[in-house]
Amino acid sequence: MREDDLARVLAIEQRAYGFPWTQGNFGDSLQAGCEAVLRVDAQDDILGYFVAMAGVDEMHLLNLTVAPEHQRKGHARALMAAVIACARALPATSLLLEVRLGNARARDIYARCGFAEIGRRPRYYPAAHGAREDALVLRLALDPGSTATP
Ligand SMILES: CC(C)(COP(=O)(O)OP(=O)(O)OC[C@H]1O[C@@H](n2cnc3c(N)ncnc32)[C@H](O)[C@@H]1OP(=O)(O)O)[C@@H](O)C(=O)NCCC(=O)NCCS
Numbered sequence: 001m002r003e004d005d006l007a008r009v010l011a012i013e014q015r016a017y018g019f020p021w022t023q024g025n026f027g028d029s030l031q032a033g034c035e036a037v038l039r040v041d042a043q044d045d046i047l048g049y050f051v052a053m054a055g056v057d058e059m060h061l062l063n064l065t066v067a068p069e070h071q072r073k074g075h076a077r078a079l080m081a082a083v084i085a086c087a088r089a090l091p092a093t094s095l096l097l098e099v100r101l102g103n104a105r106a107r108d109i110y111a112r113c114g115f116a117e118i119g120r121r122p123r124y125y126p127a128a129h130g131a132r133e134d135a136l137v138l139r140l141a142l143d144p145g146s147t148a149t150p
Pocket residue numbers: 016017064065066067070071072073074075076077078098099100103105106108109
């Protein structure tokens with residue numbers, strides 16, 4: 001993902017979330033040197049993307065999105081495999097993320113990948129009508145010696 005992809009990324013982001021990232025959020029992530037990766041089709045149309053920040057021995061997944069019209073075709077699984085490969089390459093021993101308590105689709109994918117709940121951030125996300133929603137903090141333990149994808 002580069003700056004000149006951001007108009008197309010934002011168009012997906014705004015359709016995928018009730019509370020989308022802004023252009024500034026993506027721009028800041030690129031400036032900060034985050035891993036920001038697009039999944040594209042043969043025509044170079046964007047199917048989905050992820051943004052992840054590397055730490056000392058951990059990687060933090062900040063954004064994982066599949067365009068609404070391309071969901072339920074396995075693209076999130078493919079993006080997760082790519083995030084995990086990035087984390088292993090660091091090498092990181094943990095892949096961390098936050099997910100909305102009510103995001104059953106994403107929670108299901110993360111559980112299948114082997115993520116475990118390690119914490120909860122009360123009222124972390126904005127929600128409808130001025131309310132707030134808790135985040136679950138999930139961790140995938142990575143064996144530095146292994147190349148297998150969960
Ligand atoms: C969550 C999201 C990334 C899933 O993307 P996806 O490409 O549809 O996921 P996949 O096709 O790889 O599906 C993987 C698994 O997720 C679950 N899943 C995906 N879509 C689902 C749906 N509509 N209903 C129920 N389960 C669903 C299933 O377990 C599925 O496995 P299966 O279909 O093989 O049984 C996508 O819905 C999305 O971008 N949502 C909006 C943004 C978001 O919530 N991102 C995560 C923030 S933490």
